[in-house]
Amino acid sequence: MSGARQGSRGPIDCRPGTGISPAGMERNLMDRIVTRTLSCGMALLVERMSGVKSVGLAWNVPAGSAHDPADRVGISAMWAELLLRGAGELDSRAHADALDKLGVSRGTPVETFALGVSATLLGSRLADALPLIVDMVRRPRMDERQIEPVRDLCLQAIESLKDDPQERVQVMLKERHAPAPINRSSLGTVEGISAVKADELRELWEARAKPGGSVMALAGDVDADAAAKQLERLLAGWSGAGERLTWDEGTAPRGYVHETDQTNQVHIAVAHDGPAEKDEGSWPERVATAVLSGGMSGRLFTEVREKRGLCYSVYASYGTDATFGRTVAYVGTTPERAQESLDVLMGEIMRLRTEEGRVTPEEFQRAVVGMKSKLVTSGESSGARAAALVRDYHRLGRGRSLEEMTARIDALKVEDVNRHLRGSSLGRMTIATIGPQALKVKRET
Amino acid sequence: MSGARQGSRGPIDCRPGTGISPAGMERNLMDRIVTRTLSCGMALLVERMSGVKSVGLAWNVPAGSAHDPADRVGISAMWAELLLRGAGELDSRAHADALDKLGVSRGTPVETFALGVSATLLGSRLADALPLIVDMVRRPRMDERQIEPVRDLCLQAIESLKDDPQERVQVMLKERHAPAPINRSSLGTVEGISAVKADELRELWEARAKPGGSVMALAGDVDADAAAKQLERLLAGWSGAGERLTWDEGTAPRGYVHETDQTNQVHIAVAHDGPAEKDEGSWPERVATAVLSGGMSGRLFTEVREKRGLCYSVYASYGTDATFGRTVAYVGTTPERAQESLDVLMGEIMRLRTEEGRVTPEEFQRAVVGMKSKLVTSGESSGARAAALVRDYHRLGRGRSLEEMTARIDALKVEDVNRHLRGSSLGRMTIATIGPQALKVKRET
Known part of the structure; x- marks a missing residue:
C-alpha cells in the first residue's frame, strides 16, 4: 500500500516541512526541513541541525517483510544481511573496511513496509560515504559464497527466538492482530528462508528496490543542496516503483x-x-x-x-x-x-x-x-x-x-x-x- | 574503594576539565566542563552543550551492589525502587506526579560502586526539578506500605532472569571473574532481599548516602553557577562520606x-x-x-x-x-x-x-x-x-x-x-x- 507511494513532483520541487507554509522554492528556516523528489522518483528529506557534527541517514526501500512472496517469507531478512556483504566493485570485506574507515555505524533493519538502511557518521564524511551506501541498495553483490552463511544466520535468528519469550509473544501478537501480509515477523519463517534460491535473491531485489516508494532522510550536519546534487548523480538511471501492497483488514484472526x-x-x-x-x-x-x-x-x-x-x-x-x-x-x-x-x-x-x-x-x-x-x-x-x-x-x-x-x-x-x-x-x-x-x-x- | 573518594577542595574550587590547563577560577571555554566540590563534599561537574535544550543529570551515590552487606545482597536493588516511591513531603504518587509534570524521565540504575539517579529533562525545568531529585537521595520516604511490594518486585526481577539466558550468562561471568564484593549482580540475591528488614532499609540508606564519594554531573542546557548555587542550598547540612570498599583480587575463582x-x-x-x-x-x-x-x-x-x-x-x-x-x-x-x-x-x-x-x-x-x-x-x-x-x-x-x-x-x-x-x-x-x-x-x- 504505502510501499507504492510514488513521488509525483519533479526534481526541482523543494518545499518546507510544515503543512501551513506555502509550497515552492522557499524554505522555512525555522524548521529547517527541505523535501525534494529526485529525478529518479525517490523522496529526499534533509534537516540541518545546529550545533551538531554528526549526520543520521535513514533510507527506506519498499522491500519490507510484507513484500516478501508468500512462499519466501524471510527473503527480506536475507537481503538485510546481504546488503552488508559487498556492493559494487567491493567484496564483503572491502566494502565493510571502506565504511569502517569512514567511521560509519550502519544497520539494515527489516520493517513491515520497508527494508531500511540506516547510518550515523560525521557530517564531514557524508560525501565520501554516500557512494558506498547507495551501492548497498543499487548494486549489492550477493556473492554466491555469501548465500549459505546468510541463510544459516537467518535461521539461527529464528531459532534464538525460542530463548526469548518476551520477544516471541510480540511476534505472536502481531501475527494474529494484523492481516496478512502485514502481520509478519521481521525474521521471516524457517520454510520461507529455506526455500529461497540464490537467483531469486538477486532477481527479486532488482524488482523490489525501486526509487518510487523509496525515501531517504538526512538529519544533522548536512547541506541539503550538496547532498541532493550528489544523490542525483549517484541515483542517475535508477527508475521504476516498488510493488503496491494490498491487504484485507477483515482477515486478521x-x-x-x-x-x-x-x-x-x-x-x-x-x-x-x-x-x-x-x-x-x-x-x-x-x-x-x-x-x-x-x-x-x-x-x-x-x-x-x-x-x-x-x-x-x-x-x-x-x-x-x-x-x-x-x-x-x-x-x-x-x-x-x-x-x-x-x-x-x-x-x-x-x-x-x-x-x-x-x-x-x-x-x-x-x-x-x-x-x-x-x-x-x-x-x-x-x-x-x-x-x-x-x-x-x-x-x-x-x-x-x-x-x-x-x-x-x-x-x-x-x-x-x-x-x-x-x-x-x-x-x-x-x-x-x-x-x-x-x-x-x-x-x- | 572508589566509593570513598572524598572531595578535598572547598566550595569555591572551580577548575577546567582538561588535565593540561592550570587549575583555578579560570574556565576553558572550549571544553566547557566546570568541576566543583560543593561545601558538603560532593563533586559537581557541569558541561554546557551548545544548541541543546535538554539537560542530562547523572548522580552517583556510594551505595552500589558492592556496598550491600554480605547477608543483605540486593538491598541496593530495593533502594533503587524505593527512591522512586516518595520523598520529602510527597508520597509515592505525589512525587511521581510532580516529576512527570515537569517532563522528567528518570531512572535509578544499580551499579557496582554506586546507586545512580539519572534524569533527562528540558534545561528550562531544571531549577524546578532539582529539589524533587535531591529529595530522592536525601529524604526518601520508604513508607511501610511500599516495602513488601518492592521486595516482591525485586524477587520477580531475579526470577525473570531464568527466562533470559543471554543476560544470565553475563551474571555468571561477572560473579566468577571479579572478586567479592565487586562481582555481584545488580539484581541482588533471593536470600539477601528476603532477609532485608524495613528498618535496615532506612538506617543503612542514612549511613550510605553521603556526599563524600557522591558525584553529580549535569550536561546540556545548564548554567554551572546557577546549578551550583541551587545545589549548595539544597544540600546544606548534608555531611559525611560513604563506606570505603576493599577487596582481594586473588579471591576470584x-x-x-x-x-x-x-x-x-x-x-x-x-x-x-x-x-x-x-x-x-x-x-x-x-x-x-x-x-x-x-x-x-x-x-x-x-x-x-x-x-x-x-x-x-x-x-x-x-x-x-x-x-x-x-x-x-x-x-x-x-x-x-x-x-x-x-x-x-x-x-x-x-x-x-x-x-x-x-x-x-x-x-x-x-x-x-x-x-x-x-x-x-x-x-x-x-x-x-x-x-x-x-x-x-x-x-x-x-x-x-x-x-x-x-x-x-x-x-x-x-x-x-x-x-x-x-x-x-x-x-x-x-x-x-x-x-x-x-x-x-x-x-x-
Missing part, C-alpha cells in the same frame, strides 16, 4: 492465543486498534497512551506495578501507520499473578474510555509535558531525527518539524482527549500469552 | 563455569583482564578491542560470524574502572556450532597478542576513525555526556572533554597498540556457558 511453555514468567501482550497517523484522533490517542503508560505516574505503572506489585515490567505503546494505528500493551509476571495482571491491564484500557475513568486535567498536563520533553530530547539525536522524517514521509507524505509537532500538542485540550476516547473503537482485541497455563479472557471488544 | 539448561542457543561469555582507565594502556587496549569488535570489518564479526556463519551475535567490549579493566566477549550460537565458536573466539583474542596477529595499519586506521565517530555521536546526547562525566570522575577524579579524548586518540600510533598488546597480560580468563552441554575449554591463561 485476533482474539486469544496461548503458547504453553514452562517459562518462569508469564508473558502477556495485548493489542487494540487506534487512529492512523493522519487521523485527527492520533494526537489525542497519543496523550491517552501517555496517561496510561507515559511516566511513573502513568495508570499502568501505578495500578499494576506499584499498588499491586503485580509485575516487574508493564507498558503500553501506541504506534501508527499511514492507514491504521495500533496500541500494544505488555505485562510480564509470575504464573500466580498472571490472571490478575491481565485483568487489571484490560480493566485500565477499558476504564480510560469510560466517564469515571476519563483523563483528568492533571493527568493531561503531565502527559503533554512528558511528550514535549521527549520530543525535544529525541530531536537532539541526528539518527532519531532522520528515522522520524522517514517515518513521517511514509505515513503522511511529508516530514514534520519538531516545532510543528510541539504546536500540535500545545493546541490540544483535555476535552479533546476525552471526546476522542469516548468516540473511539478499539476494534476486536488480540491477546497473546506464553506461560505454563492459558489465562481466562473475560472480555474482547 | 575464574576458570570455566557451565550451567546445563535445555536452551535452544548456547550462550558463551568470556572475560579477561585489561588496563585500568588511568593506565597508559587503556587507550591502546580500546583500539585493540575496536579491531576485534569495533565495526563490521572487526575480526570477530569477520571470522566468527561472516566467514564461518557460526553465530548470529558476537561481540567484545572493554570496560574500565579506577583500578582495573576487563574485556567481556559474547557469542550466542547453536549447540552444534558452540565448540567451534568458542574456539574461534578464544583464538582471535589470543592471536591479537601475537606477532602474526598484530594490528595492521589499516585496522588501526579504521578503529581510530570509528572510535572518534562514536565519541562525537555520543557527545551530542546530554544524557550520555552526563553519564560519561560521572564515570570519568569515578575512575580518574575529573571529567574529560570530548576534545581531550579525541586528542588522546589522535596521538596514538599503531606501534603503540602492538607494543601494548605484546606486553599486556590477560590475567586468568573466565568462561561461562549456558546450554545443553558443557564445552571443552582448551586454554586458559
